[in-house]
Structures are given as structure tokens and as C-alpha cells.
Amino acid sequence: xxxxxxxxxxxxxxxxxxxxxxxxxxxxxxxxxxxxxxxxxxxxxxxxxxxxxxxxxxxxxxxxxxxxxxxxxxxxxxxxxxxxxxxxxxxxxxxxxxxxxxxxxxxxxxxxxxxxxxxxxxxxxxxxxxxxxxxxxxxxxxxxxxxxxxxxxxxxxxxxxxxxxxxxxxxxxxxxxxxxxxxxxxxxxxxxxxxxxxxxxxxxxxxxxxxxxxxxxxxxxxxxxxxxxxxxxxxxxxxxxxxxxxxxxxxxxxxxxxxxxxxxxxxxxxxxxxxxxxxxxxxxxxxxxxxxxxxxxxxxxxxxxxxxxxxxxxxxxxxxxxxxxxxxxxxxxxxxxxxxxxxxxxxxxxxxxxxxxxxxxxxxxxxxxxxxxxxxxxxxxxxxxxxxxxxxxxxxxxxxxxxxxxxxxxxxxxxxxxxxxxxxxxxxxxxxxxxxxxxxxxxxxxxxxxxxxxxxxxxxxxxxxxxxxxxxxxxxxxxxxxxxxxxxxxxxxxxxxxxxxxxxxxxxxxxxxxxxxxxxxxxxxxxxxxxxxxxxxxxxxxxxxxxxxxx
Numbered sequence: 184x185x186x187x188x189x190x191x192x193x194x195x196x197x198x199x200x201x202x203x204x205x206x207x208x209x210x211x212x213x214x215x216x217x218x219x220x221x222x223x224x225x226x227x228x229x230x231x232x233x234x235x236x237x238x239x240x241x242x243x244x245x246x247x248x249x250x251x252x253x254x255x256x257x258x259x260x261x262x263x264x265x266x267x268x269x270x271x272x273x274x275x276x277x278x279x280x281x282x283x284x285x286x287x288x289x290x291x292x293x294x295x296x297x298x299x300x301x302x303x304x305x306x307x308x309x310x311x312x313x314x315x316x317x318x319x320x321x322x323x324x325x326x327x328x329x330x331x332x333x334x335x336x337x338x339x340x341x342x343x344x345x346x347x348x349x350x351x352x353x354x355x356x357x358x359x360x361x362x363x364x365x366x367x368x369x370x371x372x373x374x375x376x377x378x379x380x381x382x383x384x385x386x387x388x389x390x391x392x393x394x395x396x397x398x399x400x401x402x403x404x405x406x407x408x409x410x411x412x413x414x415x416x417x418x419x420x421x422x423x424x425x426x427x428x429x430x431x432x433x434x435x436x437x438x439x440x441x442x443x444x445x446x447x448x449x450x451x452x453x454x455x456x457x458x459x460x461x462x463x464x465x466x467x468x469x470x471x472x473x474x475x476x477x478x479x480x481x482x483x484x485x486x487x488x489x490x491x492x493x494x495x496x497x498x499x500x501x502x503x504x505x506x507x508x509x510x511x512x513x514x515x516x517x518x519x520x521x522x523x524x525x526x527x528x529x530x531x532x533x534x535x536x537x538x539x540x541x542x543x544x545x546x547x548x549x550x551x552x553x554x555x556x557x558x559x560x561x562x563x564x565x566x567x568x569x570x571x572x573x574x575x576x577x578x579x580x581x582x583x584x585x586x587x588x589x590x591x592x593x594x595x596x597x598x599x600x601x602x603x604x605x606x607x608x609x610x611x612x613x614x615x616x617x618x619x620x621x622x623x624x625x626x627x628x629x630x631x632x633x634x635x636x637x638x639x640x641x642x643x644x645x646x647x648x649x650x651x652x653x654x655x656x657x658x659x660x661x662x663x664x665x666x667x668x669x670x671x672x673x674x675x676x677x678x679x680x681x682x683x684x685x686x687x688x689x690x691x692x693x694x695x696x697x698x699x700x701x702x703x704x705x706x707x708x709x710x711x712x713x714x715x716x717x718x719x720x721x722x723x724x725x726x727x728x729x730x731x732x733x734x
Contacts, residue, residue: 207521209445210483219255219264220474226467227282228479231289232459234260240281245269248277274310274319282337286344289315295336306330307338307349329372329381333360337399341406344377348400364392369400369411390438391427399454403461405520406432410455423447424455424466446482461520484521488538490514494732496538504535546602547727552585554578559596568596581723582614582668591719595707604647605699610728612672617720618664624718626710630700634673643682645673649696657682659690676731683734
């Protein structure tokens, strides 16, 4: 009865709720574009709580000094950023002004500067304004309790305005602040109220800080996630993005985690800044695809709402959440912030409800339900397939609604490039009926056969492999050419290859990477379109994910 009541509640929430948060993974990073980025250095951004103001440092033309503070504005979070505006000579100087962080009310801006009248090489300063429409006041140094004869920078103000995180710079040419763990550390200072003075800074300790460099802290609005950049071991580039977590604001920080290859590249990623709702992480990088020497980027923090990893969010996921109602089960704790709040409750149900009947991580989904025409439409991305030969639509005979039937002679579907197997975890799933030994269900032009039948018995197999040991095809012992519908799949999680038939793992092995290809996909024939590779039978519901699923 409890499940029925909550199921009804979910349906109501689907039509009324506007919250969009989830336990997180990352999208592909996107450059903020030429409206924000210039041909020189744009870096150290921070986003206002309402998401309408983006403050950052830049060396672009039109500034007052080595680096100035700028702000880009937009009318709504769905609008593009407008042309950045310099904060003017009251805030900026002929020196280097950068590293802004804005208070929740938008009335206090903290930043780093090497202007005169400080206590060291670079100090932390603040400027205020009476209203959002008022001019900024003359900046004030945060004083000797925070600033020292060394270099302080990268401030991040907490949502309540009572904690200020920052770092000291331990560059090769400068000395780190005493009391730290390495070349540059993260510190925090506190105050009782926004009107009180800041207390003596405290080092975050050896779990967060290392003998290397930890810079640019960004504290989440709930105070449970601390993003930063570091050159510690375990990264991909010289500097990478990391995050430390804690269960409550009274708990110590856990050992930091690397944000992985989606947020990081083999270049440098620096200066993370988390949005107030936890949905977007801004950062700067010199990775390819930019407009200048150093650009501002963003990466979406995407929901992981497919609780059983079967590729679709549906009633099964709802039941999993309901079974863990009122607990701290991390799998189901997906709201209100992307990392949850320690209890499975209505906020998590809202998040799940808003993603019902979606396919998280799907980069291609050809339902193959068309009635006529020579296009197989991709329902999740701009990568439609073109029918080659004379395949026939079977609108009433598919396993999931319609299907397509191929003649085994010259029929197949061709698509443009959309996924390189060498880039990381992915999965490919399809329903098939028919086929014969040696035929191919799915392949990549110029690459390898993803799902195929061995030439002797018709066993399901894949030729997706890498270099080195144990390279070679993965062969199951399951015949799928018996004339019945079978759901087949290949899943690569970054370490293991798995073949699935009807929801069961039928072959698995460890593999050290997969060979890459930047060409399109063939559905219904081999990668070289050999005459004996054309599939004879029906294919339905082909899905490809940029993650490992469990079909």
C-alpha cells in the first residue's frame, strides 16, 4: 500500500515540481564562448547565487592593469551571457586584481590583489555595495589576521557569509605560508556574524592538503563539498579538479576525490566554482577548443537517477527508492543538492520523478518504429541513421513497437560519428530476431565489429578490443540465431568487457583499453561491409550509452 501511495505522489510531483538536482556525474565540458572569453587570459570565475552574474579575472584589452575584474550578465539562466563589463577604477587598479567570490546577497565581493598597502605579495580584499544596482565601494584589505607577508588568494565565501576559504601560493619563486603541509594549502577563517571580524585562519589539514599544491577552493552552498585544483598525484594533467566531502558542516573533511576524465583533461583545469544549486561547475583551462590562452568553461553536474543502472528511469527505480525511504542510503540520496542531504525523503523523490521515463547517458537511441522513409531517427541526439539498400519497416512486428527487417544481402543503416570507444565507458544494446553465423548487428566504420555472431555456431561475440594482453575477441557460448527475439548487449566499464543476452552476462573479461575510431556506425553489417556480414532478420530498439549499464 505504501508503494502505491508514493507512486501516486510521484505522478503528481511530475506535473508540479521544478527542482532539478541529482546524485552526480559530469557532462562533456563546454566553453563559455566568445561572448565571455577573449584572445588572452580569462580565469578565476564565480557565479552569483541567482546564476545571473559571472565575475572573473581577465587580461583583455580595456582593463586598468595586469589583470582586472569583469562581470558578464544575463537576464535569465536560460539566456546567453552578455558582453563582459569592467568593474571600473574604483575596484580595479594598475596591478593584478583577480579571484573574485560573491556573497549570496550579491553585495560583497572578495578578491585577490597585489596592489600597494597590503601585507604581502598578494592579499585578500573586499568591496561592498548597498544594493545590486549600486556602485562598488573602495576595496578594503581583510587585515593582518588573514593576510601575511606571504601570498594569499582564491577566496570562496560560504552561503551564510560566515566562512571564508582561501589558499596561500607556494610557487617555486615564493614561500608558502607557515603552518601548512606543502607548496600551497587551503585555509578557512570564521566569524560569528557578517558584522564581526574574521578569526585566525585554520589550515584544512593533511587529508585535504598535501606536500604538493592545493589552490582555488570553492565551497558549495550546503557546505558539504569543497572543490579545488591540485597537482597532487592521481591527476591527468599538471593541475586537475578535485573535491573533498563531509557528511555535515560539523564533520571533518574526507579524503579528496579526483573528478575524473569527464571534468578533467590531459591539459590543466583550474579554479573551480560551484553554482548555488550545485548543477554547474565553472572552471578555467588551456584545453583545446578555446578562444585564447586560457578560457572559462563549464561542466554540468548530471543526475544519476537510473538507480539499478538498466538504462532507463522507471517504476523499478521508484521501488528501489521507496524501499530505502527514511534511510541514508547513498544510492537513493539524490536531492536536493546533487550529492544528497543524508536522508532519502520527498526531495529525492522529486528528483527521481522529474527524470521518469528518460534514458540517462544515452547518446543514441534508434527506436526503429518508423512506418516509411529512409531515415532512422535518433530520439536523443542529432545523429539520425540513413537506410541503405531496401530495408523494410515492420511497424507492428517489433519487440518494442516497430522494428526494421534486413535482407542479409545489402541492407543496413549508416550513421555519422558520435562515439569513440577509446574515450571511456560505454554500452550498446539491441533487440534482434534471426541472423546467421558470421553476420554483424552493429559495427563502426573503419573500426571494429561491436556486436556480431561467430562464423561457426552463431554465438554472440564482440571484436572490440585494445592493444596488449589480453587483446582479442570476446566470445560467448550462447546461440542467438534461433529465430526468437533476444536482447543483446556489449558493456565496457573501463576495465571489463561484458556481453549480455536477455539480461544475463554470458561472457566477461578484463581488458586494458579499447581501440578507437572516429567514424560512423553501421547497423546491420560489418565494419568493412563484407558480403557475408550483412544481417538477415529484424533489429529493434538500438541504444548506445556513454556509461556502463546493466541491461
